[in-house]
Amino acid sequence: MLDHTYIHYITDPSIAAQQVATLAQEPILGVDIETYPLPAYRNRAKAGLDPYLAGIRLVQVASGAGRVAVFDLLHLPPTILTPLTTVPWVVFNGDFEYRHLTHAGLPVPRLQDAMFLDRLISHRLRDLAEVSCDILGQSLDKTLQTSDWGTAQLAPAQLEYAARDALACLRIAEQLTPRIRLLGRHRLYNLWCGALPVLAGLELRGQAFDWENHARLTGVWQQKRDYWAAELTSLLGAGVNPASGKQVSEWFCSHPTAGDLKRWPKTAKTGLLKTGAAEVALYGRPPVVKPLLEFKKYQKLMNTYTDNYVAHQHPVTGYLHPRFWLGGTRSGRISVSNPNTQQVPRYDDFRALFIPPAGKLLISADYSQIELVVAALLSKDQAMLDVYRHQGDLHRTTAAAIAGINPEEVNPDQRQAAKAVNFGNLYGQGPASLAETAYLDYQVSMTTDQARQALQRFDQAYPALKAWKRQQVAAAQQLHKVQTPLGLARDFEVQGVGFLQGEAQNMPIQGAAAEILMSALNRLPAALAGLDAQLYHTVHDELTLQVTPDDADAAAKALQESMVQGFLDIFPEAEEVITKPEVKRGSSWAAVH
Template sequence: MLHAGDRTIGHALKELAHRHLGLALNKELPSADWSGALTGHVQYAARDAELPLALGDKLAAELAQAGLTNTAEIETGALPAATWAATHGVGFDRTTWEAGADAAEVRVRNLRGRLDELAPNAGNLFGVTNWNSVDDVTDAFARLGIALSFTGDDALAALDHPVAPVLRAYRAAAKLAGSYGREWLRHVAPDARVYATWKQIGAGASGRMSCKEPNLQQLPRNPRYRRCFAAPPGRVLVKADYSQIELRIAARITGDRRMLDAYRTGEDLHTTTARAVLGKTDVTKDDRQLAKSLNFGLLYGMGSRALAAYAASNFGVALTEAEAGRHRDTFFRTYPGLRAWHRGVPNGTVETCTRGGRRRIGVSAFTEKLNTPVQGTGADGLKRALALLWEHRSACPGAFPVLLVHDEIVVECDEAQQSEAAAWVRGAMADGMAPLIDPVPVEIEVSAGRSWGG
């Protein structure tokens, strides 16, 4: 917390002792032979037990001096619930996963065959194209009369040729089949649960949590994968998700009048943006997709060219760079507070701060100057919610959190407890976030089912 954003220092006990207590520790003993006399070893272990106490006093004073006591209280309050989730794990349906992994491999083979049909002998001298090779893909398109400077997904999304969407689909399918195939099942414990490592300040610079072994926060949103995370018989998963939370936080930080009015009156901001940008009253599903690409793409300062690629890649919205530029101009005329926020970002290296008081030092990238206060405030609110879940755990005995995914908390409970669990998690999430973004209302979408995917 004190040094968030400083990538030049470490936080092992040896480094902490040197930095905050002026002590030089010899850490060679752990690798020594512990089978003989342990006199020196006991002294070593005793010192390692004593040092955190001395460090605690020292760090508490430094946190107070830096104005970070509240941030420390947020982290301390969330710790029991984060441990709760880690020790309980989440239920898993192995059979469904295996069937999905097999289907994913078939899809990869089919897409590869389709590519070879659309671009026969396009790749190299031997007529065999490695569609995962930059050189082969560049050569393949050159033989089709298209010069590519880049072969990434954004470049392909903007390309008007029948091979491009198939190649994008092939790459996405191959990545999923490779990352989430049968090999992934090594993470499933004998009791048919997955016990991930939740790192409470894993994304230390922003304050967001991270997850590893396995990383459940990056699991694809595709129901094919999420439905494999399921409650055991007689139990259900209650899923609670903050709605548009980063946009709501941005409305509070920037004070943009149009955004604030929309949220206060219960408008859907994506619909509001679509109406303003397109100049129409009746908004279609496609119009709303366009608005999503603008709201999320422009929030942190994306330019016209990047916006066009982002809209195509993430929302399936085709825009020319000129169209993206026009929509971008209209967007910022609609939300002048956002434009003022962007233009008010100071040059050089700065220190950012969340609504909860969490700081990040040494911030130089423009996008990080914008997104760190927003995402960090979201992290503060979620962790405050976790603390409240733990504090009020008697309201729903037998229920516990199993997944913590940035703006979402998933709780497992008995089937008969669905209503109580929904009220419990909704209340904690609302009360945790509301003080940070008042007067912007907090909206939480809650649903329940046997699995994470439905």
């Protein structure tokens, strides 16, 4: 491929304009950019990757014949590239290009992302070098990726490197686009491409955060952590680090009266006592249990949500700017990192730290019980669908089926237990595990036998769901894959049935729910057009927007409509089954729950 690459390095404005006019005639362009840290942030790690801390040095534009124009923005005004935006671009991990170009004030056309194309056949996100090697049979040396892109005189090798990547994007797309269409996965591909600018916009804006109260809360947590640590020192002895599973396990083993050692579960690899909160709560004995659980709780909060958050406070905006990875999980859900604001503790005092920018408010809605609704739709289980059709309460219905009574006779404890059964069942949970989660997560005691019976009654109550689950396991065993409505597949190696059962049952359900959310995200730009409303956050079944108060009513309507229509995009037959998500508004994330 490289042999036929013709690189045109452009620094002259009139030549640039001429080239841009020619390239704008192409049906599609491969595009890549190179960035460099601004002088003020030269010593800051990865500043060159952050649009606020970096400049765009090169924009490389590849066309089908294998020619690559390399525009040097050190010598050219960025706006000279504007005519190129009449042509679709193929990029790789286009989130990066979108954020940098948008921050630089350049319009960005609809992006085709070769990373997504690859994701749809490779089952995980891969970088350009790996994809190039695999799909094009061409190894890409990435050593120049981190070279000095701010230097006055770029080396020929740098220009070649830059050009090569842009062309690789185009060639990968040429290879994979027909394959994705043939596999019937282009709808999901298009949803990812459509969601890309929505999420990249969120990443660029960031999430406003209340740092003052965060510091206050950190102090409270630290005090509590230290208090319980001191308690543990007197109970366990100064030589035992309560944060060390190994040491805690050894302490329990040498103090047999402190726990039920006979029944205490062991870790898989090292054979120590499991020292998770669940095991400590179930198999430990007073007086060690409470201090240990309290210590673990505040230790976790301190470790994950204090200094680490401060480290992610952006030097320019002061906000959090997490990265949202489309297709980041095996089921097609979005994953989030740096920091992962999808795993924020549900305590109100912490969620209250997530606030809109000054003068705005948050509005938020989530899909109610989306995975159960999706399971009903995928399996076409009439009993389940009937419950939702009549705006019934599935937990109550299941509770009635388990106890063999009428739904009106169900008491709160029974309903709570049924919740555990409903959710556990979706993932192929066994009786012992169900009994444990029922106790730990739902505060309901049941014996393993009762759990077994509950699971059986569930299967009897929803026979089509049971059949569907069995069908998924069979597909995993015989075809070695299961898939979502839009064709995202999960492959299974040949192995024992037990290993894949839960995964095979859950993946299509979780994946379908993710596709619904993806559709809603795709609908947002049009629905919010003309309104001062932007995406603030999304967590699997929830969308949160920041809006100006004047537009709150209209935005709430648009959000609800996007979510309803997004659901129907994946399950057109669901009209009478789904309930409209309720949109809440408030001055923080805690207030919209």
